[in-house]
Amino acid sequence: METRMEDAMAKTNVRYCLKCGKCTGSCPLARVNPEYSPRQTVERAILGRKDQILRGKGVWWCLTCELCSERCPQEVRYPDFIRACRIEATAKGIEHMCAHGGMLAELQRAMTSPEVKQDRLGWIPKGAKVSGTGDLLYFVGCLPYFDVIMEKIKPDSVAIGQSVVKILNRVGVTPAIMPNERCCGHDLLWTGEVESFKKLAKLNMDEIAKTGAKTVLMSCPEGYRTLKLDYADLFGELPFEVVHTSEFFSRLIDEGRMKFDKSIDRKVVYHDPCRLGRHLRVFDAPRKVLSSISGVQLKEMERSRAEAMCCGVDAWMCNSNSKQMQIERLREARMSGADLLVTACPKCQIHFRCVMSEKLPKSVFPVPDEAKIDVMDLSELAAKAMGL
Amino acid sequence: MDEKPSVLVIGGGVAGIQASTDLANRGFQVYLAEKLPSIGGRMAQFDKTYPTLDCSICILAPKMIDCFRHPNIKVLAYSEVKSVSGSAGNFTIEILRKPRFVDAARCTGCGQCAEKCPKKIPNEWELNMAGKKAIYMPFPQAVPRVMTIDPENCLYLTKGICRVCEKLCQAKAIDFSQKPETVQIKVGSIIVATGFDMIDPSKFPEYGYGKYKNVIVSLEFERLICASGPTGGHLVRPSDHQKPKTVAFVLCVGSRDVKAGRVYCSNVCCLYSAKDAILVKEHEPDVDAVIFYTDLRAYSKGSREFIDRAIRDYGIKYIRGRPGEIREDHETKSLTIWYENTLSRKVEKLQADLVVLSVACVPRGDTKELAKVLGVELDEYGFFKVADPLYAPLDTTVRGVFACGFCTGPKDISDSVAQASGTAAKAAEVSMMYARAVPRAVKKGG
Amino acid sequence: MGEKFEPKILAFTCNWCSYAGADMAGTSRMQYPPNIRIVRLMCSGRVDPIFILNAFKAGADGVLVSGCHPQDCHYIDGNEKAVTRVEFTKKMMEKIGLNPERLQLEWISASEGAKFAEVVAKMVERITKLGPNPLKR
């Protein structure tokens, strides 16, 4: 994990840049924010304009959605380069952006203390079978916290976790759930607080070890990426397998263990979360789950799979253009002819629901009717289709 | 040697033709093996050539015909090199002659058979933008002028029915009894000139080739703008055969692209796209032509001046920036190109009705097999590896086997032709060497 | 109003420079007025005054003789011979009341397509001013 701009330049192919501008021409943010240009950031880096970059806003604006690196002809891994810059900027004490205006960041930092005792099980539905240990651990992520912090827009994130648990029980699995699970550290890592991230990672690794889990199931793609790639980067090969709910479900379907008896008669379109899709190349599993549900008509957006557009926010760093991008994406979803937008990321779901929620000043973010659409998580829809 | 020195040339494009005629004209016996039914290669598919804006087929056809008619050249069209043994000075080669099911000696190429043939199939020479029949002439200026039956599609050869062509042909040229035959030849040296192919553009989903009808590749454009092409030379877009208002050319699609496995520059795109843009203006002066480039590579003789003219005299618009993505409007089928104009440093979008992708040039698909047969090495991109790129650019890794033109790496026509003549010199040197005892006459004590 | 006077110009060009220059004008798509007709000879030195006078007799409003630049002649100095002949012809033209300006000698090389187009355009303009060839009955 590079923590300095110079090291990152070599590791992320920045020096190979051809200055062709394909990155900036692809960047969803650059389209709505004329001040932002990945290409120029890279060229300035090559010219040794370090200060200009570390002190610039651009470093914090990047969505790290990897659309640019997906297309870069020289394989410049811009988001990884940006992350290193954020880490160095933070280390240099340069004022930086925090997850959700700092509120979440504070909680996440708090969790780095070994002493903290959280209430992390309150959301578990009555009668659900869960345990402290087991082969399969469900790593819930920060869902319970979201509902509190974002309660204004009623994200109802725990519904995702509840659906997952119900589904697992239905197929005869009793998941282990950690009473003292920490934030995975994704947001701190991507906002440059690498030390706090390392603490959280260590604590989680110990907790996971206690459960004896062979498989860690994630319903949050950002957490999924963090464990699968960034923990592995820290601790080497992990002693357990990390899977995302969409992958796990599609396996169950293959094994004939997951059956959908309720028909859902809706036109559904799937939004690929950047970290599940481009970062980890999971494109087929969620679509397979959806197309196995009777009644579901699966649509595709113009930009889907590796071409998918970001929901406009990463690591809770909402910027002044995020809402614009979300509206653009919602409009695209509607254009596909769908009436239900399914995603596999609690954060994407919150961002979409947020922009459409009544709580936002309409004068600032008027969501046109042709962009309004129901949003639901894959697990919830799957649970519904199983009559749960 | 009292009998004529002989050479095998593999590939009947402009380079192969040049090498063959140069050798034949000095009295060598030349065998020219071409895997397609006609010689001519890529250049026959182009509409015009840069920087002179010559009509491509017009300047090529005479060479094709000279070559075919030459008493010292045996053109083995529709043939493949199957095996090579021996070494420099005396190679023995087996060539498979595929059956045309048409007697070349009798066929007049009148084409009546094709008119009546009931089986319509895609015409890959026209890049499937037009159709042809199961019995066909590859293109109007094809050489030799002999019809060929496609065995995969001929109703008689597949289902045992029809034989309309046979009944119809006054020349009695149709011969379903033809079998593949292997001819054996002995030559002193071999010249490889197999030319190039294009990378599969669907590797770049951001540009929508294959998904959007009005996104085409440059070779398709050459056919589209060519009088003998599928639209009779009318500039229309595939979706609705309407005249476009704006035509955009996107360079470096897969070239200078590590991800696509093509670090190299395809060498010819900057110039032919300028030429193509000029053709747009010549056909339809009111149509806008825009070219997206990264570095404008106009270095060959007269080509920088050519680009200057494209801008000054024809009003071609150049934008420095490699587009990020191309999206289609599902109603109008027009395209929106998103790009950063790197010189004004603004992200902009351009509405175009037709987009032409300059895709990376790559070795011919069957180069690997041919290399195996010849026992020569290929480079990491699959081009024929030259003995030394600096001072032995025409030698392969096997003595007596030479290569010229695009098959050793991207080159324009004039470089390919110069190299082709060069390999002719090389082949002549070989024949001299083996005509004499000593490899090279050396001054005694000099 | 009678229709606008369209001069007819006959050109004698050498094969090596000027004819090639005219070809170059073509491949470069240099547009020029369609008033000119070319007679290809091997060398401008082949141009016999008789050819020129016959052209005027036949109704040419102007005659262009064009060859390689001095020193560049494919035949060493044929173009210099053309100079003497054209001068000689101009004198004869004066005698028979033809404005010698109707006869023009130009050096145009194989690479001067633009110059060829320009020479023709200028000449057409000039001859148009001079009006129709008086020998035309």
Add this chain to the structure above:
Amino acid sequence: MQQAETVKKAEIAEKPRIGVFVCHCGTNIGGIVNVPEVVKYAKALPDVVYAGENLYTCSEEGLASIKSAIKEHNLNRVVVASCSPRTHEPLFRAACESVGVNKYLFDLVNIRDHCSWVHMHEPEKATEKAMDLVRMAVARARHLEAQEETAVQITKSAMVIGGGVAGMTAAVSLADQGFDVTLVEKEPKLGGMLNHLHLLYPGMKSAGDTLEPIRGMVEDSPRIRVMTSTDVKSVKGFVGNFDVTLQGKDGKESQLKIGTILVATGAAVLAPKGLYGYGELKGVITQLELEDVLKSGNLKKPKSVVMILCAGSRIPERPYCSRICCMNAIKNALILKERYPDTDVYILYRDIQAYGRNYEEYYRRTREMGVTFIMFLKDDPPVVSADGKELKVSVNDPLIGERLDLKADLVVLSTPFIPQEMSKGLSQVLRVPLSPDGFFMEAHAKLRPVDFATEGIFLCGTARGPADVPESVGQAFGAAARAAIPMALGKVMAEAITPAVDIDLCIGCGLCERLCPYGAIKVEQTSKGKKASVAEAACKGCGVCGAACPEQAITMRHFTNKQILAQVEAAFAR
């Protein structure tokens, strides 16, 4: 003297039977000129018994239609209205001969290059002009006569002018193909440009090591005669029979009779006087000067080097791109970086020409090693100034919209190849043309890159235009192969456009003898008195004598007065 050998002559029917074939050339002609109208018009012309049209007359199909029409209508004259005789006459002539019509009974009208392509916006007038041109050709065709060609013997030795890598390669190849070669070099030593270079791309081999083996081959070959410090003073004659006069720097002259000539005189490099402070500011040098110190090792480690490309090229007075400068700069940047990893190297460019199979890899490696590339625009070039003992280069980088100030202790200018000073002179000695850029002009940019239009003379290397070593070598072999053709055959057929003297009309005035540039026509005493007689092989058919003969006793074959005057008449016969 050449012994003449005749080709069989097809007998001609007395009455002309002319066939006219009008070509659409796809849409090149048909898109502007109304071809069917022209055909209709041609049909009505005197002695025209057949007229037809083709999409491409030069295609096998088109040629077949000519042949069948000749048979069917028993044509004895053929006129094709299509493109330039300079490219297509041989093809159509061959088609006619193949069915027994002598090739001199054919005429080609250029209604494309001289009509449709230059009158694209006036279709009616273009059609009218096409009709006139066809009428003129038909008028001439009525007077065409079959001709016999004579074979000219070829001296089986070549002269290569220029002893650089291209010239030496060509010489060695020709020798290895069995021909004697005289290699003429104006400098005292062989090697040309490579004598001044350090390492060469691709491969980073030293120029010396590249040069040595080939110089060895040149010196060892018994077939190659090397003449250094020698200039070509004069060249007379024609393909197969060139009489060359060489002049040594010592003024000594020597004569040479050779069959073919290869021009490999290379190029010079622009000295950028007044550019970017060159010659005024200490530390501003050219790439060539940099190579020199890199080679000799007399370079003290620089802290920062700024290279400026296109110094003197891609500007109005020199619009061409010099092709090799980008890669040459990249090469030297690599050498610098390998020698002094912590030296800052900047390359200021307009477009990086890292073309083809090998070069992008070098460009990429240079970026990897930390060489910084900065783009600039033509109208906003870098400014070099002295800042104490340090140099300052100020450049506006349009890609980030900021002006950058770079300190440098070396500023290296990439200056373009320019034509050798002697090019103009040599082009006049050889009677071959130069391109607008001043380099030697090939017969056809695409299909005859190493030929001159003049038979028997060829070119290769940087004499033709900027090229790197592999390209020059490739062209050298190419030129060698082209030159070998006539020499291997031992003879070429001379066009039958030479004069025929009417003994009865000739008064033996000798004007023709005085004017003939080749001494090919001489007045000799005959039984009928002093009469002019022609030395076929020496004559090149310019027609100067024909135009001069006061008695009209000289008939220029295939360009007879009768034919030309008919053409002239016809031009206005509507």
